[in-house]
Structures are given as structure tokens and as C-alpha cells.
Amino acid sequence: MLTERQELILKTIINDFTQTHDPVGSKTVMSQLPIKVSSATIRNEMAALEEKGLIEKTHSSSGRIPSTAGYRYYLDNLVEPLQLPENVYQHIMQQLDQPFHQVNEIVQEAAKILSDLTNYTAFAEGPESRNVTITGFRIVPLFNRQIMAILVTSDGNVQNQVYNLPRHISGDEIERAVRLLNDKLVGKSLDEVTPSLLAKSLGKHTSSQQANELIALVEDVLKDAASDQMYVDGQINLLSNSSIGDSSHIRSLYDLVDRNDLLSRLLDTTDDQQLGGRSVRVRLGSELPGDLLKDYSLLTAEYSVGSHxxxxxxxxxxxxxPYSQVLGLLEYFRNELAKKLLDYYGRFQ
Structure with missing residues (x-):
């Protein structure tokens, strides 16, 4: 552990470096410290912090910059979330106070709000859908033997997909199958609708080949409806926040945020360190998988929508x-997003 004075100096260096992005010298620290300390004492304390690996000296200046270990100590022991300016609160409330028609619209807007407010890349994932039930299943004919399968769930979401209709299945057979499925599926949760239930519902009334085609179609729609919807906004900010000009590096970053499988691993918070019991978790670049994100930090916050x-x-x-501001934003925003979703779900009760 550090002494109180060393903590003040480390905090001052990090706060100044966040603002200027320039190495911080002892005179700058002395002018910003809330206590009166000589420049010689500050130099000695900075040397002690450097020995502990919490700050580093750059080649181009006598000043110091925070190391990864310094940021980690700061995040675990010193950082304090700041209250947001009033105009930020108003912006969030205004953007969330829209006539949303689906949960996914709210979640997608959440990612956009966070990206707009921070100029970082933002992610938002909707609440789990285990308790969501099916309220309707429809097939709409299009053209050239194409159909649109539409699944409506109890949270107001509508999932749809377009399929090419096999020639051996007629429109009348599809309509009959849809009526059968509605009789069997409406009122059931997405988890309850298994392949065996679908086969049992359709097998007695359609040929085996037709049943297999329809079961595959319904399974695809159900899979999309039950899958976690991850929205990403502000991918372009990866360019401005990267210190590496290599085009292949930038392409790899874009690939990372566009692939759901990579995102799931990246956003897995199972082993994250938690900040003093607060709701926002922070991983620094060295704590993230691979070297691709070594110059980045990832902040994640979970929100709860009760039984949903x-x-x-x-x-x-x-x-x-600026961790204090960003932590304050995420802690506030997760609560506002939960309130908005609870209000939305209340319309269907």
C-alpha cells in the first residue's frame, strides 16, 4: 500500500495526464496538490512510485506517466465517480423519452447515447429472454415463392426472417401448419419450444419432409428471438482512440467488434475485478485477451430489469x-436504462 501522500501524487499525475496526455513533472504536481509539499519531497515520492512500477519515465521528457499497474491501483483504491453535468442528464432523459416500440430499439438507442456522450465505442445487450412467451406466429407470402416468418413475443418484440419456399410445399400447407403451431406454441416460453415439441405438433398433420422443412424454419426464428441482441455504436471511434496507424491493426479492431463470438469472450465479466463493490467493472489493456487492445480499457456495467x-x-x-467521469456516467445510465425497460415492460402487463 502507498502512503496518503503517495496516493495524492499518483492521483494528481493520473488526473493531469488524462487532461493533457503529456508527461507530468514535479512542478506540475506541486502546483496541483491539495497539501503544501516541497518540490524535493515530490521528486523523492515520484521516484518511490516509479520503483513500485506505478509511474514510468518517458524518453522525451523528465515527466512521468501512469503505468498499467498505476492505473490498476488508482481504479482499485482511489477513483471516485463524479456527478454528471446537468446537460448530460437532460440529454440522456431526452433520448430515452421516445416512443419505442420494441425492447431492441431501446437497447440499440442506449449504445448510441453512450457513444455520443463519450466518443468511445459503446456496447449494449438486452435483458435475457427466458421468461418471454410467444404470443403469435405468422407466415406472410412475398413473391417468387418467398415467405416471411414472423414471431411475436410477450415483450412486444417482433422477429422476422425471409425464406425461400420449397416447391413441394404449397401455401395452403404452410397456412395449415401455422394454425397448428399457434395452437401449440402461443403461451409457451421460448425455452419450452423444443424440436421434439415442434415435431409432435406438426408430425401428425403433415408429411415428414414438409414437417422437417417447417421445423427448421421455426427453429431459426426462435433461435434469433432467444439469442442475446448485442448492439455496437461508435466503431469509427476506434480510429481516433488508437495510437497505431497500421491499417491491418485497425481492420482487426473492426473485426473484433463486429463478430458476436469475439465480443462474447471480450465482454465476459466472470473474472473481472470489481471497483470497491460498485457496479462498473474495468479491465485495462494488459488484462484483455491478446495484444490488440493493449492501449484500451473496457468498462462493463450490468443492469437488472427484475423478473425480465x-x-x-x-x-x-x-x-x-477520465475514469471518474465515465464511471459516473455508466453507474447513472445503467439505472436509467433499467427504469426505461421496466416502464416498457409494464405496458404489457
Missing amino acids: GKGMIALLGPTNM
Whole structure:
């Protein structure tokens, strides 16, 4: 552990570096410390912090910059979330106070709000859908033997997909199958609708080949409806927040945020360190998988919508971000998003 004075100096260096992105010298620290300390004492304390690996000296200046270990100590022991300016509160409330028609619209807007407010890359995942039930299943004919399968769930979401209709299945057979499915599926949760239930519902009334085609179609729609919807906004901010100009590096970053399988691993918070019991978790670049994000930090916050499940919001930005402001934003925003979703779900009760 550090002494109180060393903690003050480390905190001052991090706060100044966050603002200027320039190495911080002893004179700058002395002018900003809330206590009176000589420059010689500050130099000695900075040397002690450097020995502990919490700050580093750059080649181009006599000043110091925070190390990864320094940021980690700061995040675990010193950081305090700040209250947001009033105009930020108003912006969030205004953007969330829209006539949303689906949960996914709210979650997608959440990612956009966070990206707009921070100029970082933002992620938002909707609440789990285990308790959501099916309220309707429809087939709409299009053209050239194409149909649209539409699934409506109890939370107001509408899932649809377009399929090419096999020639051996007629429109009348599809309509009859849809009536059968509605009789069997409406009122059941997404988890309850298994392949065996679908086969049992359709097998007695359609040929085996037709049943297999329809079961595959329904399974696809159900899979999409039950899958976690992850929305990403502000991908372009990866360019401004990266210190590496290599185009292949930038392409890899874009690939990372566009692939759901990579995102799931990146946003897995199972082993994250938690900040003093607070709701926002922070991982620095060295704590993230691979070297691709070594200059970034990932902040994740879980939100709860009661019986409707839990969701997640996250920000990916530079390591030298203003953590106090961003932590304050995420802690406030996760609560506002939960309130908005609870209000939305209340319309269907």
C-alpha cells in the first residue's frame, strides 16, 4: 500500500495526464496538490512510485506517466465517480423519452447515447429472454415463392426472417401448419419450444419432409428471438482512440467488434475485478485477451430489469480516459436504462 501522500501524487499525475496526455513533472504536481509539499519531497515520492512500477519515465521528457499497474491501483483504491453535468442528464432523459416500440430499439438507442456522450465505442445487450412467451406466429407470402416468418413475443418484440419456399410445399400447407403451431406454441416460453415439441405438433398433420422443412424454419426464428441482441455504436471511434496507424491493426479492431463470438469472450465479466463493490467493472489493456487492445480499457456495467432478466452496457476507450467521469456516467445510465425497460415492460402487463 502507498502512503496518503503517495496516493495524492499518483492521483494528481493520473488526473493531469488524462487532461493533457503529456508527461507530468514535479512542478506540475506541486502546483496541483491539495497539501503544501516541497518540490524535493515530490521528486523523492515520484521516484518511490516509479520503483513500485506505478509511474514510468518517458524518453522525451523528465515527466512521468501512469503505468498499467498505476492505473490498476488508482481504479482499485482511489477513483471516485463524479456527478454528471446537468446537460448530460437532460440529454440522456431526452433520448430515452421516445416512443419505442420494441425492447431492441431501446437497447440499440442506449449504445448510441453512450457513444455520443463519450466518443468511445459503446456496447449494449438486452435483458435475457427466458421468461418471454410467444404470443403469435405468422407466415406472410412475398413473391417468387418467398415467405416471411414472423414471431411475436410477450415483450412486444417482433422477429422476422425471409425464406425461400420449397416447391413441394404449397401455401395452403404452410397456412395449415401455422394454425397448428399457434395452437401449440402461443403461451409457451421460448425455452419450452423444443424440436421434439415442434415435431409432435406438426408430425401428425403433415408429411415428414414438409414437417422437417417447417421445423427448421421455426427453429431459426426462435433461435434469433432467444439469442442475446448485442448492439455496437461508435466503431469509427476506434480510429481516433488508437495510437497505431497500421491499417491491418485497425481492420482487426473492426473485426473484433463486429463478430458476436469475439465480443462474447471480450465482454465476459466472470473474472473481472470489481471497483470497491460498485457496479462498473474495468479491465485495462494488459488484462484483455491478446495484444490488440493493449492501449484500451473496457468498462462493463450490468443492469437488472427484475423478473425480465439482466442486461449489460459497456464502453471501449483509451487507457488514459477520465475514469471518474465515465464511471459516473455508466453507474447513472445503467439505472436509467433499467427504469426505461421496466416502464416498457409494464405496458404489457
